[in-house]
Each structure stands twice: as structure tokens, then as C-alpha cells.
Amino acid sequence: MATAEEQATTFKNEGNKAFASHDWLAAIDLYTKAIELNPNEPAYYSNRAQAYFRRAVAYTAILKSRDALKDFKTVVKKAPNDKDAKLKLAECEKIVRRVEFFRAIEVEDAPSAAEGLDLDSMVVDDDYDGVRLGTEMTTEFITDMLERFKNGKKIHKKYVYQIVIAVTKIVHEEATMVEMEIPDDAKLTVCGDTHGQFFDLMELFRLSGLPSEKHYYLFNGDFVDRGSWSTEIALLLYAYKWLRPSSFYINRGNHETDDMNRVYGFEGECKAKYNERVFKLFSESFSALPLATLVGNKYLVLHGGLFSDDKITLDDIRKLNRHNQRQPGQSGLMMEMLWTDPQPEPGRGPSKRGVGMQFGPDVTKRFCENNGLEAIIRSHEVRMEGYEEEHDGRCITVFSAPKYCDSTENKGAYIDIGPDYKLKFHKFDAVPHPNIKPMASWALSML
Incomplete structure (x- = not known):
């Protein structure tokens, strides 16, 4: 029967495979199981922190900002000396504020931005030094x-x-x-x-x-x-x-x-x-x-x-x-x-x-x-x-x-x-x- 350390190594190896295939959730779960069996192995913690970090970066890229923010906070908590994670956390906090601001002011079925735009009466100043555009592209x-x-x-x-x-x-x-x-x-x-x-x-x-x-x-x-x-x-x-x-x-x-x-x-x-x-x-x-x-x-x-x-x-x-x-x-x-x-x-x-x-x-x-x-x-x-x-x-x-x-x-x-x-x-x-x-x-x- 395998020892706890051997079982932990197996979970770590499986976690590495999940990490390589970008399955961050599975990787985090497998590294956590390895830690539970062998809490004295530092590599398991760093691997899990990297999985959290990669998932957070993926969430940021697809604008799941709240999910990304949660993961970055986890990384910073578990790896407080990781400067890159701290920087990403600060950027993510800006994204969350920005996205939530625009969602708060969005209006469903808002009128077109072209509504009320009177192009015929819009004057191009005489000092404009480019070719003028009429009603058709040239x-x-x-x-x-x-x-x-x-x-x-x-x-x-x-x-x-x-x-x-x-x-x-x-x-x-x-x-x-x-x-x-x-x-x-x-x-x-x-x-x-x-x-x-x-x-x-x-x-x-x-x-x-x-x-x-x-x-x-x-x-x-x-x-x-x-x-x-x-x-x-x-x-x-x-x-x-x-x-x-x-x-x-x-x-x-x-x-x-x-x-x-x-x-x-x-x-x-x-x-x-x-x-x-x-x-x-x-x-x-x-x-x-x-x-x-x-x-x-x-x-x-x-x-x-x-x-x-x-x-x-x-x-x-x-x-x-x-x-x-x-x-x-x-x-x-x-x-x-x-x-x-x-x-x-x-x-x-x-x-x-x-x-x-x-x-x-x-x-x-x-x-x-x-x-x-x-x-x-x-x-x-x-x-x-x-x-x-x-x-x-x-x-x-x-x-x-x-x-x-x-x-x-x-x-x-x-x-x-x-x-x-x-x-x-x-x-x-x-x-x-x-x-x-x-x-x-x-x-x-x-x-």
C-alpha cells in the first residue's frame, strides 16, 4: 500500500498534467490533495499558487474580473512576496471598478449614438488641410x-x-x-x-x-x-x-x-x-x-x-x-x-x-x-x-x-x-x- 507521501506525489503529478492542459480548477484540486497528504512539501504550495495565478490571468483576459480578483487575492495571501501577483491584483482591482461602473450606467435599449446627429449641418472648418468627403467614399x-x-x-x-x-x-x-x-x-x-x-x-x-x-x-x-x-x-x-x-x-x-x-x-x-x-x-x-x-x-x-x-x-x-x-x-x-x-x-x-x-x-x-x-x-x-x-x-x-x-x-x-x-x-x-x-x-x- 502506498504511503501518504507517495500518494501525495501521485496527486502532484496528476496536478502537473492538469496544469499543462490548462485545466486550472483540476490542478488546484489535485495540488490541494497533495498538500493534505504531505503538508511539509513546499513545491505543492508553489504549484498551487501558480495554478491560482494562471486561472486568475485567464479570468482577467475574458473579463471575469470578480473571479480573477478572488484568485489574485488568494495568490497574494499564499505568496506574499510575489511582486507580479501584487501588480496583477492592483490591475484587476482597476478592471473591476471600471467594468462595474459601466454596468451601473448602461441602459438597455438605449437609442443609437447616431440619433440626433445632424451631419448635413456639421461644418468642416476652412483650415482643414485634407481631402473633403462628400456623400460617397472615394x-x-x-x-x-x-x-x-x-x-x-x-x-x-x-x-x-x-x-x-x-x-x-x-x-x-x-x-x-x-x-x-x-x-x-x-x-x-x-x-x-x-x-x-x-x-x-x-x-x-x-x-x-x-x-x-x-x-x-x-x-x-x-x-x-x-x-x-x-x-x-x-x-x-x-x-x-x-x-x-x-x-x-x-x-x-x-x-x-x-x-x-x-x-x-x-x-x-x-x-x-x-x-x-x-x-x-x-x-x-x-x-x-x-x-x-x-x-x-x-x-x-x-x-x-x-x-x-x-x-x-x-x-x-x-x-x-x-x-x-x-x-x-x-x-x-x-x-x-x-x-x-x-x-x-x-x-x-x-x-x-x-x-x-x-x-x-x-x-x-x-x-x-x-x-x-x-x-x-x-x-x-x-x-x-x-x-x-x-x-x-x-x-x-x-x-x-x-x-x-x-x-x-x-x-x-x-x-x-x-x-x-x-x-x-x-x-x-x-x-x-x-x-x-x-x-x-x-x-x-x-x-
């Missing part, structure tokens, strides 16, 4: 806007209002899953997360070419937050969407949501560069964005990944009324489309993020076969080479923010798809940008 305006953004300038707030309102109307009328074909004389470029890294997006356009009648684009969510130029990217993508509504596509990502924007920088950036109304207009537009794009009946492009139920089909996505649910919440089809991730092991497992789940190669294989797809294309995660083909090539991740947040030495990537529907992967490096740090810490300090 290539000339976009070219001028690009140069202004490169030089640290803004466009007039009237034009911001016009762009966001026009695009909200366009995308609201699109299907939850847009279905498109690539013409014989055209190509489609699929881009992943850009996260406010405007100058890296300019490098992507330099390498791949600007959107045109024959060069379609699809941006697969998470174009705002974290980086310092989220408004510039959002306005640029929206301007192209207004100019080319039938050949420029935008999917919603998990960062095109209110709670994420309030914590990870976009709301604060909108208010600093323009005003609160601009953020509210963008928020309404994000809720109207499609959740997926079906390319040639071969590739399903969506931000996160697949589903907790094998019975989900493309028809279920088609039928999903995204307008009835402005924010994705913590469960359901919309949440899974925005939040899930692939894993190498078969089956499904707990999410390392703490929301959604992870899906294995067998899940991807069944989904593709049941729906007649060659592969799914998703984003949502950093890949060191900018992209990765997983699950026997049926799950493809593309990430377009090189040197993510100025701290990860990853490349960016994009995918070209021609009329033959063959995938061509392109990698690119980050380029220099003005010395402005990512905005997450600024957003946390706003309250």
Missing part, C-alpha cells in the same frame, strides 16, 4: 487619409461619423455568414489579427497591394485593441468597406466587443483622439459585423474556431440572428465562433483562456466532412511564423500582427487565394513605428 479620400494617419494626423470627426454610420448600414444587411466566390480574374487576401498595429498593416498592403476591383480582402477580426492605432485601422478598413462593399469583407473578432474595448484600449483611444460618441458608434457597428465568411464553399473563415457540438452545421450559422445578441456572452454559438482554439489532442478540452473550449483534429475532420469544406481558416492566436497549418491541414491559423504588442518576436502573415482556391502563404516582418507603447496599460488606468 479613392482620393482614402489615399489622403492614409497619409494623414502615417503623419500622426486625424480626419475630421464629421468624416469619422459618416464612415462608421455608412458601414454600419452596409454590414447590418449582410448575412451572419457571408458567402462569396472569387472571380476568374481576381484574388482574395485573408488577414488575421492586426490589433491596432497600423504601420505593420501598411507593410502588408505594400507587399500584397491595396484593395482594388480585382484584389479582394477579408479581415478576420481583432483589428482593434492593444495596439496604439486602432482607430486608424478601423477607419481605414471601414473606408474600404464603404468604397468596395462587394469585394472587401470584415468578420467580427472577440475584441470587437464592448467589454474587451473598455479594458484593452480601443474605448480610451476613441475618446482621446475623437470623443465618446465615436466609440459608441463603433460599438454599434461591431455588433452588426458578420461572424464568418464562406469562401467558394471550400473555406469557412471565422475568428475563433469550432463548436462544442458536432451537430452544428453551416446552416446553423446561416440561421443565427446576430442582431438579437449584441455581445457574445460566455456561452452559445456566437461565443464559440469568436473564442475557441484548436488543440493537438483528439476530442475537446478546457480552454486555456477560461472561456469556450479547445477542439482536436477529429472535431475539425468531422466538421469539414459534414459540411463539404476543405478547411477552416481562423485567427485569434499568435503564431511565431505568422501562420500554422494544423489538424492535417484542415485548420489554418493566420495572424497579421508581427512583433505582437512590441514584445513577441513573431512574424505576421496573410493568405492569398486565387480563382483556383489554392492557398498561398506569405510572411512579413514588423516595421518601425512612432515610439508609442501599446494602450492596454493606459486603458486600465482610465478609472
